[in-house]
Amino acid sequence: MNERVIPWQPTVIAGPKQALLVTPETAEMMIVKAKRPLMVVGPLINDSPAQVLASKITEKWNIPIVSTGDAFKSLTEAGVPSKSYGLVEIVNLLKDPDWKGVSGEGNHDLVLFIGVIYYMGSQGLSTLKHFAPHVKTLTLCKFFHSNADASFPNMKDEEWLKYLEKLAKID
Amino acid sequence: MNERVIPWQPTVIAGPKQALLVTPETAEMMIVKAKRPLMVVGPLINDSPAQVLASKITEKWNIPIVSTGDAFKSLTEAGVPSKSYGLVEIVNLLKDPDWKGVSGEGNHDLVLFIGVIYYMGSQGLSTLKHFAPHVKTLTLCKFFHSNADASFPNMKDEEWLKYLEKLAKID
Amino acid sequence: MILENKSKAKELKDDFWKSKKITVTTGKITDETQENSTESMGPTLKPSVTDLREWDMKLLERYTPFYAPFCDMCCLCTYGKCDLTGGKKGACGIDIEAQQARFVLLACCIGSAAHSGHARHLLEYLIEQKGEDFPIDMGTNIDIEAPIMRVVMGKRPKTLGDLKDALDYLEEQMVHLLSACHTGQEGKSIDFESKALHAGLMDNLGKEIGDLAQIAALNMPKGGDAPLVELGMGTIDKEKPVVLCIGHNVAPGAGIVDYLEDQELEDDVEVCGICCAALDITRYNPGAKVVGPISKQLKFIRSGVADVVVVDEQCVRTDVLEEARKNKACVIATTDKICLGLPDLTDEDADKIVKQLVNDEIEGALILDPDKVGEVATRVALKISKDREALKKLPDLQEIQEMAKECNQCGWCVRVCPNNHPMMEAVTSAAEGDFSKFQELYENDVCYTCGRCEQECEVDLPLISMLTKVSEHYTKDEKFNVRAGRGPVQDVEIRKVGAPIVLGDIPGVIAFVGCTNYPEGGEDVAKMAEEFLERNYIVVTSGCGAMSIGEYRDQEGNTLYERYRGDFDAKGLVNVGSCVSNAHIPGACIKIANIFAKKPLEGNFEEIADYILNRVGACGVAWGAYSQKAAAIATGINRWGIPVVVGPHGTKYRRLFLGRTDQPEKWKINDLRAGEVIDGEPAPEHLLYAAENREEATVVIAKLCIRPNDTSKGRQIKLNHYLDLHKKYFGTLPDDVVKFVRTEKDIPITYKKEVLKLLEEVGWEPKALPQEPSLMKFREEKASDKGDSK
Amino acid sequence: MILENKSKAKELKDDFWKSKKITVTTGKITDETQENSTESMGPTLKPSVTDLREWDMKLLERYTPFYAPFCDMCCLCTYGKCDLTGGKKGACGIDIEAQQARFVLLACCIGSAAHSGHARHLLEYLIEQKGEDFPIDMGTNIDIEAPIMRVVMGKRPKTLGDLKDALDYLEEQMVHLLSACHTGQEGKSIDFESKALHAGLMDNLGKEIGDLAQIAALNMPKGGDAPLVELGMGTIDKEKPVVLCIGHNVAPGAGIVDYLEDQELEDDVEVCGICCAALDITRYNPGAKVVGPISKQLKFIRSGVADVVVVDEQCVRTDVLEEARKNKACVIATTDKICLGLPDLTDEDADKIVKQLVNDEIEGALILDPDKVGEVATRVALKISKDREALKKLPDLQEIQEMAKECNQCGWCVRVCPNNHPMMEAVTSAAEGDFSKFQELYENDVCYTCGRCEQECEVDLPLISMLTKVSEHYTKDEKFNVRAGRGPVQDVEIRKVGAPIVLGDIPGVIAFVGCTNYPEGGEDVAKMAEEFLERNYIVVTSGCGAMSIGEYRDQEGNTLYERYRGDFDAKGLVNVGSCVSNAHIPGACIKIANIFAKKPLEGNFEEIADYILNRVGACGVAWGAYSQKAAAIATGINRWGIPVVVGPHGTKYRRLFLGRTDQPEKWKINDLRAGEVIDGEPAPEHLLYAAENREEATVVIAKLCIRPNDTSKGRQIKLNHYLDLHKKYFGTLPDDVVKFVRTEKDIPITYKKEVLKLLEEVGWEPKALPQEPSLMKFREEKASDKGDSK
Ligand code: SF4
Ligand code: SF4
Ligand code: SF4
Ligand code: SF4
Ligand code: SF4
Ligand code: SF4
Ligand code: SF4
């Protein structure tokens, strides 16, 4: 089996439904196609280059950010606006098709995840996989997230940052 | 994901350890390398061309046959000698490293399976996967068996018979 | 053997039949001590979780647990999931073997709890109706009314109230057993198995309590002959209002029947049932009709025939509300086990509930009072059945053909089917106007309408509805019968058959029980039953198995119930009743030990089980076992020394108990009378075995009826059937017959020459027959042991 | 709302305190009726599975279950596995939501059974020791000795024997609940949840029984001040023979301590413990030592320091035997829960057992008699400790460095670690002679030695041994302390703090309980405790959490137990004791409702829970919850209306209870005094919440202490802490503060300007404070309801 698409924590494997492996290019296509994308940024990338890249990606496509854990502080200090939610809170809202979304314009159709604790993220993605058919999920961590609809593969830091840079680049 | 390597009954997926997908060529290599191979033939291919091919394969490499269910009768009628065991009996014996094997020369190191009820075979393969590290398993059914060490992919009859023919062919 | 040290009598403090628990509950002080004096009590009265461990270890040493992990991981706590492949241990230290055993224990606990919870509620209800003092009187033919209770509790229950103590004891044990499933408790698979066996014993006890209570209080048949009752979807009169009961608890069904009688509406309303509730309602009132086993559930609901669906507990489709609402049927839930999110209207006025249901103001109702259920269900059915008439009509076959054309032949319906039945073929044939494949799936519940294919279908074809409707067109005459559950085996019957069974003249007692997760439909079970009936075995049955047998007709058009009598004797086809009635199967074996062999019962588990294991040629068959209850039942049966054969799906229970015939040391037995250790034969060879198909199963069952105690005449008879059947299904004599021949006299005449040849080939030597084959210690050992521990 | 119809008083037949159950057990007829007359009983005495369903539905409507499936499949019966993705139903009809809820119920049943099984055995043992009539006397400061029992059973237990009825009731309920997990029973997730809440209540009750029994019978602290006891691996004198107890049942430990005293060996043998057994042994005898929480288990066994390992029940590594044998330690198993395949030597002579163990004739022993355990464990330790000295020595660091060089940097140790701790980095640094990374993993149990990395390591490095040995070199002074478990909160304390808590002057009661599945080690828990202690909250703790808190020292080198007193008052750090002592946490809340607000307890669950939900600013925190027990505890706590925060691993329990602040209609409450429905605030916002890290958790906890009933002064205080902490950890004020300001008086002075600005932005309007906020019906409604149902 391809080492890159074994869930990073191998036992989060949950059943027959597995995420699609994506490159920055496919990720970009997904974002472009989305009507109301949302980025969820977790505390695992507080004060890191990945956080900077994540915020660039949101700028590029004008995607609102939800920060989880205490990522809000680190983002704010970096001058990046975000709305703070608990990870389980935002997932809970996302699964309600009638939720108005962070901008009040309706629920989101694509949610990008980055920097969330792996196993907790996996659980949140499982919730969305099962209960939010109206939301597509895409993970931008350096870990393969089998519970997402689409995920980057397992990577080392270097390759990962390149992936993010590619996605953030304005061409 | 590759449709051919999703377990045929998709929910027999059991965890991080999955069978290796093999072609007739790799299967042949495995057999050639084995010191004391064994073929287990189940009743699902009673009186079928696959049964004939299976017996040819055993002839080619002089592999003893264990028949399960009531496959014994059909094989005997086709002039193919076999020893009859319950599927769970033979698996139970195989998992004991000290068992003397069907020929009394010691336990087997490679077991080929064909014609066993899919889900029951899957359970037996699981037993061997967990409790018989001394035995490698290879399935020759037209179904991908994720609990085996190595398996043919999911196939339609036609392709499958070609696979078996290739393996049976004396070149 | 590491477990030889404990055989003391329970200390007096545990002996609850003595002064401590004498209650003034009902105004009288019951003095049990006279009848069950402590002197006559065996060593294991009210056994704790560890008290029968020594016996379990004897069984487990010979019948080593065989594990087939169903999942490589464990997901039971938040340390996980843990990957247990490659010999890796989980974060709590558990390995894959212990994890499988833990899961088995969990399943047995759940199964056992289902029976006991059922028994508890039933008992409470019946006591409320009849009073604590209502006598348990099984009639003149039965003295040992509760063999399991006698052994386990050392008690004979005289009134309904007496049954409570046993439930208290059982519930306490259950909590201890369940507790052991907690992360960081038991660590060795064999100890999990010992606990699973205890859970199985509790299951057996719970069932006995439940069935005894209902037989006594509702005056169900007491082991005598029982009438044939109607079975099959075709027996239901669609023109009438139809109330369908699904589940296992007779109370709501009895409530309905009573209400109809009170109101003299018996002829105006059809009351029918699915699963054991159906069987038990007919034990209460043979006028009710049995639709069929669990496999009929979705079919029948989809048919639209039922106006009101009353569900009680166990084996009820959890989507029954959704399914019933699709065709505007009303659902009434009646127990705490299945509430379905419905409003609890137990204390509401019946008029108001009827109105709310009829007007669709509520989705359904939870009514915890069986009498109120009777009234509401009937009145609602009477009111809505007219409006629902259109829903009961058959659609055009043309319509179904059109639907079938949408199939894109993806094949996934076949892949997700538990048995990989050719649903796609049925659909594609139907698209071409050929509906025969649908019908093939339909008959004998080959397709048991689990609905997985339909759930998966990419083009959303309503496959089950199509199957049902097609088959209604073609299957005109789905009318069968089943003998109403007769309850326990009578002492008089045991007196007659005890000797022939123990000596081997009756070749075996075979019990076809349980659910319908059959690989190829119910006909397989009926055919097995037929095979053994023809061969003079006693065939016992119960539950869904009993119904499957009833759905089969021979070429003359007769069901097996019509062809064979219902008494517990050679060629008898004995339907004991529902799932809880399964208790009578080990019960009969226990009675043999007591009535025929005079073994004392009270607190004497090990000796009784040892007797059964070595002498009573009984074998359970749960060909379609699917549930946790079935796991508990089988495991309980096993602890009594009775082997069980399950179908191929049984491997998904994760554990079997298999013997090894290549290891002669495992089959040594103590001949207690001779005072010698002797080489035994592998009899019974396995304790829990999964067969791949009917042919294999039939042969295995015959073999599993062999016992060390068989006389030569008995052994001849048993071997004769074994050889016959092997020849029939495998074409030759079995190699292993040589293991079962002790002296030439054991050889069946018909096969003498062939067998002698086989014997010669292996250099066979005759040996003496054991006089008292046993796994128990020699009597002197035991005596000195006792001295030791003082 | 579909569930408004049932509020009848339990019928008399269920009122078991009346004549029926009066026993002559002990020669005297206890007449309870005088004290607990039926008149004063609330509607839900001995509630059945469905009796509190209406209350549950109120909670579940507001705090909707949030499911995070841990597996897409179900593997519970042989129809399966079933794939439940994409809205597909299983073969039994269940959907993914109900399946998750079923799994939660199963976990709660297992957890609850663990506590009740424990309580049952403990009670049996204590009754055997002290007699049924041994009084339950909690001293002069406690009248309400058993608040949960009072509410649930309507009873005050006066003797040990009185506790049995509650266990009988509980065990019956447990069997019903477990039964509902069977395939084809309950079908709706909310009904599974209602049952899980009931299982949680049974858990709470079982714990109360267990702790009460041991406090009374073993004369443990009764809520007064308790001494500090030694904690930490460094406190164990390796020169002496060491007996280690692991588990939860105090009996074997007490047996050891008693034996040492009898033989005057107290100074010659070290008795120490891991997990709750440790805490409970020190409650019995403060001379025993606490090694630490569950996370110390494998470390300590690997260290070789323990000569004899005595295991009782719960949270014991299932591979303890294998691990102990690696360094020739002896294992004694002492309960039916953990038998480990060992020979049952309960009735064997102690001399003989000692001999067999010392000579390695047996692998270990199962001894079910705590007194015999005491003797055997001590004597074995005395005999073998000399020979084991070498095993307790530290290896050369050089040796470890050499081993570390074999690492191939595959990284799998990190991937399989539940917390992805940098084990590989520790190894690679060690290979270069830098052991600091190992030490970082070691301190505060950042690595809790679950052993998964070691199991996975491709080159078979003994990672846990390396970690342990490295750290022994560097961690010289692992000596800490913990205040011995003090048991219940006293009535006198409640009298003092009841008002300030209900009014909000004491900003909250925060309970840090449970296990050590921490994402980043135990320090996080200690820091949270410190934060709230400094802020005047009452901090309660128990179990492994209490130990983790004790393992933390501030810059001055003091533990929190040294810095804060142990009384239940602002700035008190109250260690109630072991897991079973957790019962005192809802117990204290119940007492507030009774003592301060004069709410009657007996049979009055809903009113009490409603009171707590709306008025008692308590919050549980199970930061490292891993077990099924923790699931049951939390769910039980939730049913009383107390919110709980779990760590990120808590999402693997599959279910949380989350509120929706964007849906104002969910927060409407009844002001019973005003007789009006009013707009409430989201207080408490969630009932079961998982936070991602300590920073988030701290802020959430502060918020979850807010209650509708807060006075303006109280609200000011609570908001002040909430705003402070939000500012500290998030850098700003929280947006949602506006939701919690009812009038300007609610605004904390320090933040007045900023908050006013926020209020202005959202167009805030002041509103009246509720006088009697509640989810219960208005009194007239209730009255007329009752009329209705008659
Ligand atoms: S119970 Fe044990 S094996 Fe299962 S998840 Fe928990 S730690 Fe892992
Ligand atoms: S309903 Fe179930 S048994 Fe029938 S064909 Fe479909 S999947 Fe198979
Ligand atoms: S799943 Fe549906 S579309 Fe696919 S083959 Fe079956 S019936 Fe046809
Ligand atoms: S044990 Fe069952 S529920 Fe758990 S991960 Fe495996 S298949 Fe899924
Ligand atoms: S319990 Fe239901 S969902 Fe689970 S395996 Fe059985 S049929 Fe499938
Ligand atoms: S022992 Fe467990 S917690 Fe510690 S590093 Fe290894 S896997 Fe992680
Ligand atoms: S698993 Fe072993 S070899 Fe791999 S990185 Fe970790 S310590 Fe090194």
Ligand code: SF4
């Ligand atoms: S607190 Fe948790 S881990 Fe610790 S002993 Fe109790 S249940 Fe076990």
